[in-house]
Amino acid sequence: MITRDKIRNFCIIAHIDHGKSTLADRFIQKAKIVADRDFKDQMLDSMDIERERGITIKSQAVTLPFESEDGSMYELNLVDTPGHVDFTYEVSRAISSCEGALLLxxxxxxxxxxxxxxxxxxxxxGLEIIPVINKIDLPGADIPGTLKQIEKDLGLDPEDAVQVSAKMGIGIEDLLEAIVQKIPAPQGDSGQPLKALVFDSHYDPFRGVIVHIRVFEGQLKEGQTVSFYFSDAEYDVEEAGRFRVGFERTGVLEAGEVGYFLAGIKNISDIRVGDTVTGSKHRCDAPLPGFREVKPVVYSSIYPVDSNDYEELTKSLEKLKLNDASLIYEKDASVALGFGFKCGFLGMLHLEVVQERLEREFGLSIVLTAPSVRYRVITKNDETLFVESPQEMPEPGTIETSYEPYIKAVIITPTDYLGNLMNLCVEKRGIQTELVYLTEVRVEITYEMPLAEVMFDFYDRLKSLSRGYASFDYEMLDYRATELVKLDILLNGKIVDALSQLVFRHSAAPRARAICKKLRDEIPKHQFKIPIQGAIGSTIIARETITALRKDVTAKCYGGDISRKRKLLEKQKEGKKRMKMVGNVELPQSAFLSVLKTSEE
Structure with missing residues (x-):
């Protein structure tokens, strides 16, 4: 049995694509908890979407045995974390269950x-931080320059930095020794009442909810009755253990340990990430602080393609919420798409990931409406409204002022790309507040800009303009006055509410033109002309036309008088007029998705 002073809880934090998952792979191989024949890259990235995109979306935990140079056995609890700005909430959850962090x-x-x-x-x-320089084997590695940045930009001692190559396995032993020596052992007393933090959970169709916990005080045993602070629900623990690459049943979790438990939990609403688990008879005196409430920044509605799948979508979102605490949703309805859910996301990547997980893991066909941010509208009656979708927008005549959320965007880039990136930020209505040269070749620029401008194509264009070298991070600032209008899209003269968007007035015309062009390419031809129009109120600001699918009615005429052909064509024209009066336009799913990816042209 490992004593508490031989346990180390740590996480790996870094910018996206700096090698967190590869380093975790080397730790797993070093600990020999997976046979070589079963090993695969990105071992802790359990979702297909993570492997395909090469990113970590979910923080994953694993317990690693390690024998130090002095012959002592240690238990290292590693939590691998995402790097993308959209998943900062995942990182904060991982950090709150650890005493130390490797900053890669x-x-x-x-x-x-x-x-x-x-x-x-x-x-x-208050974590102990060990700086780690990765990828030292690459020809472009600038180790002296990186050491200077660790001291100047991060304020950490470069003497503490451990140099590794996660890909080649160089320096892994030294890093594990540094973890044992520098990260403190967890505090806590196994004799106290149970106090454990729920830092994650997921749903297993055969075993119910699997709860991931960090025990701070007391112990959790199989057969014990536990209570959740938030929901007051009580359950008997059926199985408890720690994470290997799968689950390893140990029967008990002591203070300081990270692990999981099963209690036959079928009611998903009883579990909330950030809740405190305690004993039902001997309760702890106060719950743990948990996590800050997550604030979504992007809103979009999700509808099933087939309205009969609504119940299935409801269950799928409940199960996904267990695994993704940052997803927020409520019921919604649309004239064009029927019943669905209005969802809040942490960013556009988070939205794409949720969409793909619903389609892959739960086998659903879904449609998403155009994303929007949360606007604040003051009416002429001095009433304050928060508007998250175009359908909630009041009539233009009743609005006194409207406000949109602004962010503080921090971009670090090589100086070669500075001009292009400044032009991009100005185009997106950014106001420059700071420009700092970190070195002769790297610069940090800070902009205040509307969140709505960052949502669609900003990140993609930032990466392409800087050839992937610029990095981007943002935080919410405040609300500022704006000219907000509702852009409606009309098909064959009828408004399609699911395609409506809230936009800045001066961006409305280019956005409307881009959407109309996209829809013209996506909607199949019908046997009558289809006008596609962008409108603000009753004013049409953009138009495209899908030409009619023409059937050759004169094919059966061989020669003869021209009047015979004209007669057939006139007859066809009359028929098409009738079709246009009653004709409904079929919108494929790809048309809705194309609007999501539309940038102004």
Whole structure:
């Protein structure tokens, strides 16, 4: 049995693509908890979408046995974390269950925007931080430059930095020794009443809800009755254990340990990530602080393609919420798409991931409406409204002023791309507040800009303009006055509510033109002309036309008088007029998705 002073709980934090998952792979191989024949890259990335995109979306935990140089056996609890700005909430949950963090810096890229924000997150929780320089084997690695950045930009001692190559396995032993020596052992008393933090959970169709916990005080045993602070629900623990690459049943979790338990939980609403688990008879005196409430920044509605799948979508969202605490949803309805859910997301990548997980893991065909942010509208009656979708927008004549959320965007880039990125930020209505040269070749620029401008294609264009070298991070600022209008899309003269958007007045015309062009390419031809129009109120600001599918009615005429052909064509024209009066336009799912990816042209 490992004693508490031989346990180390730590996480790996870094900017996206700095090698967190690869380093976790090397730790797993070093600990020999997976046979070589069963090993695969990105071992902790359990979802197909993570492997395909090469990103971590979910934080994953694993317990690693390690024998130090002095012959002592240690138990290292590692929590691998995402790097993308959209998944900062996942990082904060991982950090709150650890005593230490490995701050990974790519030797070829240096310190980037997300590296800084994750460092501040770890500082807030009082974690011991070990700087790690990764990818030292690459020809472009600038180790002296990276050491300077660790001292100057991060304020950490470069003497403490451990140099590794996760891909080649160089320096892994030294890093494990540094974890044992520098990260403190967890505090806590196994004799106290149980106090454990729920930092994650997921749904297993055969076993119910599997709850991931960090025990701070007391112990959790099989057969014990536990209570959740938030819901007051009580359950008997059926199985408890720790994470290997799968689950390893141990029967008990002591203070300081990270692990899981099963209690036959079928009622998903009883579980809330950030809740405190305690004994039902001997309760702890107060719950743990948990996590800050997550604030969604992007809103979009999800509808099933087939309205009969509504119940299935409801159950799927409940199960997904267990695994993704940052997803927020409520019931919604649309004239064009029927019943669905209005959802809040942490960013556009989060929205795409949720869409793909619903389609892959739960086999659903779904349609999403155009994303929107949360606007604040003051009416002429001095009433304050928060508007998250175009359907909630009051009539233009009743609005006194409207406000939109602004963000503080921090971009770190090589100086070669500075001009292009400044033009991009100005185009997106950004106001520059700071420009700092970190070194002769790297610069940090800070802009205040509307969140709505960042949602659609900003991140993609930032990466393409800087050839992937610029990094981007943002935080919410405040609400500022704006000229907000509702852009409606009309098909064959009828408004399609699911395609409506809230936009800045001066961006409305280019956005409407881009949407109309996209829809013209996506909607199949019918046997009558279909006008596609963009409108603000009753004013049409953009138009495209899908030409009619023409059937050759004169094919059966061989020669003869021209009047015979004209007669057939006139007859066809009369028929098409009738069709146009009653004709409904079929909208394929791809048409809705194309609007999501539309940028102004």
């Amino acid at each position: 810096v790519d030797a070829t890229q240096g310190v980037e925007a997300q590296t800084l924000s994750n460092l501040y997150l770890a500082f807030d929780h």
